[in-house]
Every structure is written in structure tokens, then in C-alpha cells.
Amino acid sequence: MPSQRSAVIVGASLSGLMTALTLSRIGIRVTLLERSDDTGRTGAALHVPDGLVERITGLSSAEVPQPITSGIQTWFAVHGALRKAIEADANITLRQNTAVRTVDQDLNQAWAITTSGERIRADVIIGADGHRSVVRRKVAPEKPDATFAGYLIWIGIADEPDLGARRWPRDVAFLGDDNNTLLGYPLPGLDGSTAAGHRRLGWAWYDASRNALLRSAGAVDGSVVRHSLMPAGIPNATYQELALQARGLFPSPWSDAILDSIGRRAVIGTPIAEYVPDELVRGRFALVGDAAHVPTPMTGSGFSESLQDAEALAVAISGADDIVVGLREYEATRLRSARSLVQSGQGFSRSFAARAA
Ligand SMILES: Cc1cc2nc3c(=O)[nH]c(=O)nc-3n(C[C@H](O)[C@H](O)[C@H](O)COP(=O)(O)OP(=O)(O)OC[C@H]3O[C@@H](n4cnc5c(N)ncnc54)[C@H](O)[C@@H]3O)c2cc1C
Known part of the structure; x- marks a missing residue:
């Protein structure tokens, strides 16, 4: 055999x-x-x-x-x-x-x-x-x-019960302007609940304006992506800029979800490679x-x-x-x-x- x-x-x-x-x-x-x-x-x-x-x-x-x-x-x-x-x-x-x-x-x-x-x-x-x-x-x-694609994605997840928004999304949402694209997606709650107001909201914010930060943090070196920006490695000034931008760019409840994640310092910045x-x-x-x-x-x-x-x-x-x-x-x-x-x-x-x- x-x-x-x-x-x-x-x-x-x-x-x-x-x-x-x-x-x-x-x-x-x-x-x-x-x-x-x-x-x-x-x-x-x-x-x-x-x-x-x-x-x-x-x-x-x-x-x-x-x-x-x-x-x-x-x-x-x-x-x-x-x-x-x-x-x-x-x-x-x-x-x-x-x-x-x-x-x-x-x-x-x-x-x-x-x-x-x-x-x-x-x-x-x-x-x-x-x-x-x-x-x-x-x-x-x-x-x-793999080669750095020239932008990063900020990602986070927030619990709907923590957001106090008046309306909840039914489905995946694409939002933003030419320079900032947001993908928002409802996820089941930690208890598996899929009822609006009891789920989690995941968000992924495409941002091409942070390349200097990525390079100074060593996350991108030349054309190679080395690592993500973890929550503790994101400067406070960047969190504040993101919060200001999110309020202006995105409607509720997506802006609420982003601000909640920023408040908890639960945001990760992933440089995109291809x-x-x-x-x-x-x-x-x-x-x-x-x-x-x-x-x-x-x-x-x-x-x-x-x-x-x-x-x-x-x-x-x-x-x-x-x-x-x-x-x-x-x-x-x-x-x-x-x-x-x-x-x-x-x-x-x-x-x-x-x-x-
Ligand atoms: C920000 C982001 C958002 C994404 N969104 C989507 C999406 O919406 N839809 C979708 O379909 N896909 C998405 N993807 C892609 C998707 O997550 C991956 O394609 C999928 O998970 C497969 O990843 P992988 O297991 O091949 O690699 P990875 O998840 O990178 O896993 C590689 C593993 O290898 C281990 N490893 C690495 N080097 C070594 C070593 N030398 N020795 C031992 N272990 C090692 C690592 O620790 C890791 O566990 C996204 C990716 C990112 C980064």
C-alpha cells in the first residue's frame, strides 16, 4: 500500500x-x-x-x-x-x-x-x-x-446599541466623495442578532491622504507594505483629524460608528498591497x-x-x-x-x- x-x-x-x-x-x-x-x-x-x-x-x-x-x-x-x-x-x-x-x-x-x-x-x-x-x-x-497601491483602509466595528442613531441601514452602503470612499456593512450582533438596532456596524474607509504617516511609521517602505497601523500606533492628532472628517463626510449612523470606534481607539489602518x-x-x-x-x-x-x-x-x-x-x-x-x-x-x-x- x-x-x-x-x-x-x-x-x-x-x-x-x-x-x-x-x-x-x-x-x-x-x-x-x-x-x-x-x-x-x-x-x-x-x-x-x-x-x-x-x-x-x-x-x-x-x-x-x-x-x-x-x-x-x-x-x-x-x-x-x-x-x-x-x-x-x-x-x-x-x-x-x-x-x-x-x-x-x-x-x-x-x-x-x-x-x-x-x-x-x-x-x-x-x-x-x-x-x-x-x-x-x-x-x-x-x-x-506585493506592491503598495498608494492608499490605506481604516477599519472598525461598532455595536448598534452603543450608537443611539435614529435610523439603521438595511444593507451594505457605499458612501463618500472622490477622495474618501466608505464601505459600511451591518454584521450580526455578538449574540447572533440580525435585528436592526441590535447588530454591529462594520466600516472600511479608503483614504489616500496618509502616505506620509504610513512611511514615517514604517508601515510602508519603498513600494513594499510591511505592516498595518495598529490602534496604539495611530497618533492622537490623526484620530482627531479622522473624527472631524467623518462628521463632515458621512451620514448617521456610519459617522456615529466611526466616531464610536475612534473614541474607543479601536481603529486599524491597513496599507493596501496588490x-x-x-x-x-x-x-x-x-x-x-x-x-x-x-x-x-x-x-x-x-x-x-x-x-x-x-x-x-x-x-x-x-x-x-x-x-x-x-x-x-x-x-x-x-x-x-x-x-x-x-x-x-x-x-x-x-x-x-x-x-x-
Ligand atoms: C483590510 C482588508 C479588507 C479586506 N476585505 C475583504 C472583503 O471585503 N472581502 C474579501 O473577500 N476579502 C477581503 N480581504 C481579503 C481577505 O481577507 C483575504 O483574501 C483572505 O482572508 C485570505 O487571506 P490569507 O489567509 O490568504 O492570508 P492572511 O490573512 O494574510 O494570512 C496569512 C497567515 O500566514 C501567517 N504567516 C505569514 N508568514 C508566515 C511565516 N513566515 N511563517 C508562519 N506563518 C506565517 C500569518 O500570521 C497569517 O496567519 C480584505 C483584506 C484586508 C487586508
């Missing part, structure tokens, strides 16, 4: 978790390596399709450890449901606080080398390590970095999710494209006797769609960044 095939996945955020589940479903033994311990995680809102966890795992609704309702959900809700499914899967080992320094391969195997010097071997290594992927450095050494891939695979390495393609969030499709990567990878590998041939099939299936996704957002990015330049 042939030995069980194995994969190391670098990164256990949404793409890494989904890919672990689709690979496990076709009988691959998966080791997930994640540098964080899940504290200090950030995330915006995502559109979740019907029966997400059932679809990835093949389990029935009754068997899924923590189902998730379809529609707009927070990153944390999606992450929580996927984590529960991972914990229930004996084929998957999740190792947190394990940062990968680099990856390498020969004709017979691939391996990840952690920052503590440990080598973890497998038949394939999947990079699900986001927009600054270390695996991408080996898949596309000629083009390893990456159009030329390759998704090299030998025993493959990329999924934001490691593979980084679109502006304006496309609203980063998550659904990551789900398609996870599914396509499992289909391609399961149909191939030689796992390396399976990876090439994965690239053939996904590359064109991944490139179009990112390119579809670049028109917006260029004109938005140029307006404020």
Missing part, C-alpha cells in the same frame, strides 16, 4: 485553514505552521457562501463542529468556525508560534525551515502565508513582493490565497478566490498520481482567474491613489 501523501501549509489564517481541510478530505496528512498565537489578529468582513464548512470538509450540517451562517460575517467568525473543524480533524496538525524562515526542495521532497532551525518535511509545501509570503520568494523569485501573479507553482511548492494573489479589498473577492484555490488544489492533486503534476494542473486551473481578479481592482486603485496624490 502506498504511504500517505503529506503537505506542509505555511500560514493558518483563512486560506491555510481552508486548504488544510480540502487536502485532508482527499487523504493528505497536513501540518499547518502558523507564526502567530491568534492574539492581536485583525480582519475585516467577508461574504460567506452557503454551507461553507460543509462544502470544504464534506461533513453534513449535523457533523460540522461549528457551522457558520452565510452572508456577511466578520473575519473572526469565519476563522473560529474553520478552527473548530481543524481541531476535529485527526489528519491535520496545527502548530502555532512556528514561523517559517524559508522553504526548499529536491526531486523527492520539500521542507520548511523554521526560525528556530527545525526542518519539517513533506511531499509538497503550500504557501498560505499572505501578502508578504516567504514561499512566494521561491515560487516567483523574480517578482517576490500582486498580479505570473506563477502559482514551482516544483513541490504552490501558493494559495493572498500569497498567490493580492487584490484590493474593493474587489470584495479575496476570500472567495482563496476558497476556490483551496478547492482547486485538492481536485488537481487527487486526480494525479504524481503530486508535482497535480500542482501544475492546479496552476493551469487557477492562474488566469487569479490574475484577472487583481487586475480588475487595479483601475480603481490607480485612480483613487492618483486623486489624492
Whole structure:
């Protein structure tokens, strides 16, 4: 009987978790390596399709450890449901606080080398390590970095009961002027309530006027995005400017939600990066999710494209006797769609960044 095939996945955020589940479903033994311990995680809102966890795992609704309702959900809700499914899967080992320094391969195997010097071997290594992927450095050494798109997004979430507004939105809202675009989205309350006045309001404010701040904070270095501005790293003067602008630019309850988040210092500024891939695979390495393609969030499709990567990878590998041939099939299936996704957002990015330049 042939030995069980194995994969190391670098990164256990949404793409890494989904890919672990689709690979496990076709009988691959998966080791997930994640540098964080899940504290200090950030995330915006995502559109979740019907029966997400059932679809990835093949389990029935009754068997899924923590189902998730379809529609707009927070990153944390999606992450929580996927984590529960991972914990229930004996084929998957999740190792947190394990940062990968680099990856390498020969004709017979691939391996990840952690920052503590440990080598973890497998038949394939999947990079699900986001927009600054270390695996991408080996898949596309000629083009390893995502590029700063010229603007950031401020994101926050407020509880409707704390806002005292008179009217509540029914649906997602796009607001603002040429230089400031706001995407507002009602989210279920922490108790799951979807009744107006009892939910949460998420907001994402596109702002191209903060590039000097991003550079002085080291969040953007040259054309490379290094990190987000976390709440404590945002200067008080910037919070005050944002509060003043929000009052003038956006109607209630969105302005109330922003002011509430500012008052609690619960705002994150994420510089936006973009990456159009030329390759998704090299030998025993493959990329999924934001490691593979980084679109502006304006496309609203980063998550659904990551789900398609996870599914396509499992289909391609399961149909191939030689796992390396399976990876090439994965690239053939996904590359064109991944490139179009990112390119579809670049028109917006260029004109938005140029307006404020
Ligand atoms: C501000 C913002 C708003 C967004 N809004 C939307 C939206 O509205 N709709 C939508 O569909 N998508 C949206 N997205 C995109 C979406 O969140 C991602 O496409 C999706 O979550 C997939 O991310 P990922 O798991 O591939 O990468 P990431 O979430 O970046 O995860 C990468 C993981 O790899 C880990 N890692 C990195 N390097 C290493 C290493 N060397 N060793 C070990 N671990 C490592 C990280 O700690 C992290 O856990 C948004 C993104 C941002 C930034």
C-alpha cells in the first residue's frame, strides 16, 4: 500500500485553514505552521457562501463542529468556525508560534525551515502565508513582493446599541466623495442578532491622504507594505483629524460608528498591497490565497478566490498520481482567474491613489 501523501501549509489564517481541510478530505496528512498565537489578529468582513464548512470538509450540517451562517460575517467568525473543524480533524496538525524562515526542495521532497532551525518535511509545501509570503520568494523569485497601491483602509466595528442613531441601514452602503470612499456593512450582533438596532456596524474607509504617516511609521517602505497601523500606533492628532472628517463626510449612523470606534481607539489602518501573479507553482511548492494573489479589498473577492484555490488544489492533486503534476494542473486551473481578479481592482486603485496624490 502506498504511504500517505503529506503537505506542509505555511500560514493558518483563512486560506491555510481552508486548504488544510480540502487536502485532508482527499487523504493528505497536513501540518499547518502558523507564526502567530491568534492574539492581536485583525480582519475585516467577508461574504460567506452557503454551507461553507460543509462544502470544504464534506461533513453534513449535523457533523460540522461549528457551522457558520452565510452572508456577511466578520473575519473572526469565519476563522473560529474553520478552527473548530481543524481541531476535529485527526489528519491535520496545527502548530502555532512556528514561523517559517524559508522553504526548499529536491526531486523527492520539500521542507520548511523554521526560525528556530527545525526542518519539517513533506511531499509538497503550500504557501498560505499572505501578502508578504516567504514561499512566494521561491515560487516567483523574480517578482517576490506585493506592491503598495498608494492608499490605506481604516477599519472598525461598532455595536448598534452603543450608537443611539435614529435610523439603521438595511444593507451594505457605499458612501463618500472622490477622495474618501466608505464601505459600511451591518454584521450580526455578538449574540447572533440580525435585528436592526441590535447588530454591529462594520466600516472600511479608503483614504489616500496618509502616505506620509504610513512611511514615517514604517508601515510602508519603498513600494513594499510591511505592516498595518495598529490602534496604539495611530497618533492622537490623526484620530482627531479622522473624527472631524467623518462628521463632515458621512451620514448617521456610519459617522456615529466611526466616531464610536475612534473614541474607543479601536481603529486599524491597513496599507493596501496588490500582486498580479505570473506563477502559482514551482516544483513541490504552490501558493494559495493572498500569497498567490493580492487584490484590493474593493474587489470584495479575496476570500472567495482563496476558497476556490483551496478547492482547486485538492481536485488537481487527487486526480494525479504524481503530486508535482497535480500542482501544475492546479496552476493551469487557477492562474488566469487569479490574475484577472487583481487586475480588475487595479483601475480603481490607480485612480483613487492618483486623486489624492
Ligand atoms: C483590510 C482588508 C479588507 C479586506 N476585505 C475583504 C472583503 O471585503 N472581502 C474579501 O473577500 N476579502 C477581503 N480581504 C481579503 C481577505 O481577507 C483575504 O483574501 C483572505 O482572508 C485570505 O487571506 P490569507 O489567509 O490568504 O492570508 P492572511 O490573512 O494574510 O494570512 C496569512 C497567515 O500566514 C501567517 N504567516 C505569514 N508568514 C508566515 C511565516 N513566515 N511563517 C508562519 N506563518 C506565517 C500569518 O500570521 C497569517 O496567519 C480584505 C483584506 C484586508 C487586508
